[in-house]
Amino acid sequence: MNMMVGLEVHQQLATERKMYCDCPTNYQDVPPNTNVCPICTGMPGSKPLSPNEKAVDAAIELALMLGCKVVVDKPTYIQRKHYDYPDLPSGYQRTSLPIAVDGELQGVRIREVHLEEDPGQYDPTIGSVDFNRSGVPLVEIVTEPDMRSPEDARRFLRQLIRVLEFTGKVRPEAGGAMRTDVNISLEGGARVEVKNINSVKGAYKALKFEITRQKAKLGRGEAVVRETRAYLESQMITTSMRLKEMEEDYRYIPDPDIFPLVIDDAKVQNIREQMVEPPHLREQRLVEQYGIQQAAANVIVSERKFADLFEEVAKEVDPKLAAMWFRTKLKKVLNYMKLSAADIEFTPKQLITLLQMIQHHKVTPEQGELVLRELVKKPADPKELVQRLGLERIEWEDLELAVKEAIRRNQKAVKDYLAGRKEALNFIAGKVMELTGGRADPREILKLLRAELLKKS
Amino acid sequence: MTKAKLDQLRSGELSPVENVRRALERISKLNPKINAFIEVNNDVVAQAEALERKLKRGKRAGKLAGLAIGIKSNINVNGLRATCASRTLEDYVAAYDAEVVKRVLAEDGIIIGVNNMDEFACGSSGETSAFGVTDNPAAPGRIPGGSSSGGGAAIAAGMCDLCLGTDTGGSIRNPASHCGVVGVKPTYGLVPRQGLIDLGMSLDQIGPIASDVYGAALLLEVIAGKNQNECVMLDVPKVSYADKLDGADIKGMKIGVSPQFSEITDSAVMDVIDKSIETLGDLGAEIVDVELPHIEEAMPAYYLIVSVEFFSATRKFDGRKYGKRIEDVCGDEVLRRILRGRYISQKEYRGKYYQRALQVRTIIRRELMAALEKVDVIVGPTVPKLPHKLGTKLTPMEMYAYDYLTIPANLAGICGGVVKAGKVNGIPVGLQVQGMVLGEEQVLRVMRAFEAVS
Numbered sequence: 001m002n003m004m005v006g007l008e009v010h011q012q013l014a015t016e017r018k019m020y021c022d023c024p025t026n027y028q029d030v031p032p033n034t035n036v037c038p039i040c041t042g043m044p045g046s047k048p049l050s051p052n053e054k055a056v057d058a059a060i061e062l063a064l065m066l067g068c069k070v071v072v073d074k075p076t077y078i079q080r081k082h083y084d085y086p087d088l089p090s091g092y093q094r095t096s097l098p099i100a101v102d103g104e105l106q107g108v109r110i111r112e113v114h115l116e117e118d119p120g121q122y123d124p125t126i127g128s129v130d131f132n133r134s135g136v137p138l139v140e141i142v143t144e145p146d147m148r149s150p151e152d153a154r155r156f157l158r159q160l161i162r163v164l165e166f167t168g169k170v171r172p173e174a175g176g177a178m179r180t181d182v183n184i185s186l187e188g189g190a191r192v193e194v195k196n197i198n199s200v201k202g203a204y205k206a207l208k209f210e211i212t213r214q215k216a217k218l219g220r221g222e223a224v225v226r227e228t229r230a231y232l233e234s235q236m237i238t239t240s241m242r243l244k245e246m247e248e249d250y251r252y253i254p255d256p257d258i259f260p261l262v263i264d265d266a267k268v269q270n271i272r273e274q275m276v277e278p279p280h281l282r283e284q285r286l287v288e289q290y291g292i293q294q295a296a297a298n299v300i301v302s303e304r305k306f307a308d309l310f311e312e313v314a315k316e317v318d319p320k321l322a323a324m325w326f327r328t329k330l331k332k333v334l335n336y337m338k339l340s341a342a343d344i345e346f347t348p349k350q351l352i353t354l355l356q357m358i359q360h361h362k363v364t365p366e367q368g369e370l371v372l373r374e375l376v377k378k379p380a381d382p383k384e385l386v387q388r389l390g391l392e393r394i395e396w397e398d399l400e401l402a403v404k405e406a407i408r409r410n411q412k413a414v415k416d417y418l419a420g421r422k423e424a425l426n427f428i429a430g431k432v433m434e435l436t437g438g439r440a441d442p443r444e445i446l447k448l449l450r451a452e453l454l455k456k457s
Numbered sequence: 458m459t460k461a462k463l464d465q466l467r468s469g470e471l472s473p474v475e476n477v478r479r480a481l482e483r484i485s486k487l488n489p490k491i492n493a494f495i496e497v498n499n500d501v502v503a504q505a506e507a508l509e510r511k512l513k514r515g516k517r518a519g520k521l522a523g524l525a526i527g528i529k530s531n532i533n534v535n536g537l538r539a540t541c542a543s544r545t546l547e548d549y550v551a552a553y554d555a556e557v558v559k560r561v562l563a564e565d566g567i568i569i570g571v572n573n574m575d576e577f578a579c580g581s582s583g584e585t586s587a588f589g590v591t592d593n594p595a596a597p598g599r600i601p602g603g604s605s606s607g608g609g610a611a612i613a614a615g616m617c618d619l620c621l622g623t624d625t626g627g628s629i630r631n632p633a634s635h636c637g638v639v640g641v642k643p644t645y646g647l648v649p650r651q652g653l654i655d656l657g658m659s660l661d662q663i664g665p666i667a668s669d670v671y672g673a674a675l676l677l678e679v680i681a682g683k684n685q686n687e688c689v690m691l692d693v694p695k696v697s698y699a700d701k702l703d704g705a706d707i708k709g710m711k712i713g714v715s716p717q718f719s720e721i722t723d724s725a726v727m728d729v730i731d732k733s734i735e736t737l738g739d740l741g742a743e744i745v746d747v748e749l750p751h752i753e754e755a756m757p758a759y760y761l762i763v764s765v766e767f768f769s770a771t772r773k774f775d776g777r778k779y780g781k782r783i784e785d786v787c788g789d790e791v792l793r794r795i796l797r798g799r800y801i802s803q804k805e806y807r808g809k810y811y812q813r814a815l816q817v818r819t820i821i822r823r824e825l826m827a828a829l830e831k832v833d834v835i836v837g838p839t840v841p842k843l844p845h846k847l848g849t850k851l852t853p854m855e856m857y858a859y860d861y862l863t864i865p866a867n868l869a870g871i872c873g874g875v876v877k878a879g880k881v882n883g884i885p886v887g888l889q890v891q892g893m894v895l896g897e898e899q900v901l902r903v904m905r906a907f908e909a910v911s
Contacts (some may be wrong), residue, residue, distance in 0.1 A: 042773050044549065045533045046651070047650055049687070089773060090773045251803065251804070256657075256658035256689070
């Protein structure tokens with residue numbers, strides 16, 4: 001079935017101050033209505049300060065990362081969008097005209113990026129409003145309807161989050177700092193907008209639900225009408241909010257209390273020069289520059305800190321080996337311990353030392369992994385860790401002795417092996433591992449065993 | 458007069474406490490009839506005493522030390538009610554000081570109370586206040602003009618020394634003219650609006666009302682200049698006006714007069730104005746004709762723009778935070794503007810009304826700017842007709858017609874001042890002097906020169 005999906009993504013920016021006043025933005029960390037002033041509570045007579053420049057700069061950077069053209073050297077008006085809701089202290093929300101247009105990410109065209117301010121938080125159950133969040137800066141990113149399935153939308157959103165988080169200028173998605181409206185239209189039906197979605201999973205589920213609902217309607221010969229629906233996270237369904245005829249008229253006017261933004265080209269160039277490399281471009285570069293596999297590069301750029309660490313390490317260690325270790329072992333250990341790359345405490349030098357030891361066969365990969373776990377838990381010089389864990393590589397003569405000893409003690413297995421039961425070899429190898437306390441490379445054990453047993457056959 | 462009063466205060470002939478007591482007495486005697494004050498500051502004597510102690514300790518006296526100052530009820534004064542003369546905000550006690558109030562207090566002005574006004578500054582007569590009409594002390598039984606009705610009347614009745622009013626389409630100049638006092642509408646962006654409750658944000662300016670040009674100039678210099686905590690302001694540092702007024706000389710100044718003024722204005726009013734213009738000529742100014750062909754279009758454009766901005770500004774009075782929803786309790790004129798703004802800001806009518814009005818605004822601005830390229834100031838009448846008797850029923854359009862001559866300055870963002878020109882049948886008529894953007898100094902100079910000989 002043909003379908004078109006477009007997204008409007010609202011993402012909080014990680015500025016210290018609000019958009020139009022000097023109140024702090026850590027609204028979740030403080031008691032209700034403490035990060036407030038006459039401006040962000042819209043008290044009679046209050047006037048906004050000039051737009052927070054850090055927020056404007058961050059929005060420009062995000063827009064550039066998404067390949068947008070920034071609107072330069074002409075006025076971009078901050079508009080008042082009027083609607084009536086308890087969380088909106090002045091009865092309007094300030095929202096800018098596009099500060100950038102015409103971008104692209106993963107084949108999805110970005111229509112525009114603009115700045116907004118968050119409203120307060122209304123609790124309908126007790127009828128109270130907390131204005132701590134009121135005035136926290138947001139960017140809204142609007143895509144063209146270029147996605148064709150819920151899976152497409154999910155993939156795009158994940159990629160988008162990674163791009164946004166790479167800048168370090170946004171609040172983490174996990175804290176509810178990202179909200180999405182999805183637009184979906186199926187062939188033969190009108191466009192339906194679903195609001196109130198707080199996660200990637202929510203967007204996916206809402207789209208899934210809408211497809212089922214709209215298909216069923218079309219199947220019954222009913223019309224899918226143009227409407228706005230709300231996503232109910234607890235039930236993973238959507239319900240109708242209003243039909244098109246009831247659409248609110250926001251009566252936009254340019255806010256007379258704020259000069260329009262005029263972004264000059266020099267500022268954009270400056271931000272462009274200093275901005276971080278977007279992950280999708282960095283992934284390509286890593287593949288080309290280090291000759292590593294696409295899949296590895298993809299994992300490496302999952303977090304900016306992770307990619308930074310990789311590039312540091314790849315200067316001193318064979319990049320292909322490093323890439324393999326980043327993609328499988330290091331990522332696995334971090335995931336297991338529920339850590340992100342930002343939580344890593346060991347130094348790049350320590351990781352380099354460890355990987356060099358592996359590269360030069362000073363420790364086996366298996367031993368290396370044990371050391372890595374220790375390194376993540378409690379950083380120390382890998383050489384010390386190897387000693388502490390008793391992982392120093394066994395001397396060749398000792399290994400030969402151990403192999404002989406294992407053969408002597410396990411004659412039945414030897415007989416089985418010589419009779420053609422190949423798996424018996426693994427049993428004997430395990431015994432060698434026991435004897436050597438895991439300090440030998442399993443591949444060398446097998447090699448030595450085969451050679452020794454060959455003599456007996 | 459302000460200058461004489463300040464001399465008395467500075468010499469110690471008059472103490473701040475005594476000055477404040479006299480003002481309080483006069484208010485308690487006259488206010489029941491005139492209704493120029495909504496609320497008197499109960500703390501005012503204590504504040505005057507504190508000022509005296511401070512001065513005794515040898516601290517520097519501020520520019521306004523000991524003067525009793527009334528503040529229009531749409532300007533926030535911490536601890537006093539900021540009602541906008543509306544039921545919506547009748548119990549609303551301001552929780553912070555407007556920037557202009559901070560500046561007045563920093564110069565040791567004493568805030569004597571809160572002045573009556575037209576509800577939310579929507580009116581030109583002082584009759585739309587929820588706290589009752591204000592009488593005109595200079596022409597008893599007639600309107601004092603508006604919307605800064607209380608300020609104009611308070612000064613005319615000598616109830617206080619200076620007042621802060623606000624002017625969106627003439628709301629300082631109109632009552633100054635009707636009450637025979639001095640008022641200045643500053644250049645848009647010269648005076649901070651932080652703490653001023655909005656009527657039309659792109660037009661509103663706070664300005665002084667005084668018994669003389671010196672007082673207006675002094676209060677203006679105290680409140681004018683860039684406020685870092687505000688976006689839409691001109692980048693003007695501190696300015697001084699009052700010390701430039703002594704021996705104000707207008708010899709050789711070019712003063713513009715527009716033939717369009719007399720087309721709109723009653724002949725009795727125009728006669729007084731024509732005489733004033735002659736006086737200016739006698740003082741050595743060169744009188745030059747300037748064309749303002751679209752001046753009449755300013756009024757309809759203004760009422761569209763102000764209504765849209767006012768609609769937006771009043772959305773916060775939704776009945777959740779300030780007691781009563783504005784539409785449920787406001788007077789007819791406020792409701793008319795809200796509904797008009799609501800109607801014409803709809804998506805489908807934007808192009809038809811609001812955008813057109815903004816285009817007219819641009820035309821008016823260009824026209825005035827072009828005229829002010831040729832002359833230093835433009836002088837003429839302030840209000841086209843005399844104030845009506847209290848209780849007379851006027852249609853909205855008749856009421857709006859009071860504003861024909863004051864609105865253009867607001868649309869163009871230029872400055873304008875009013876000084877008493879004379880009288881018609883005992884009713885004051887004010888001479889309006891309009892100057893270019895940041896032309897306050899020239900405007901005040903012409904006003905002072907005229908005042909000195911009248």
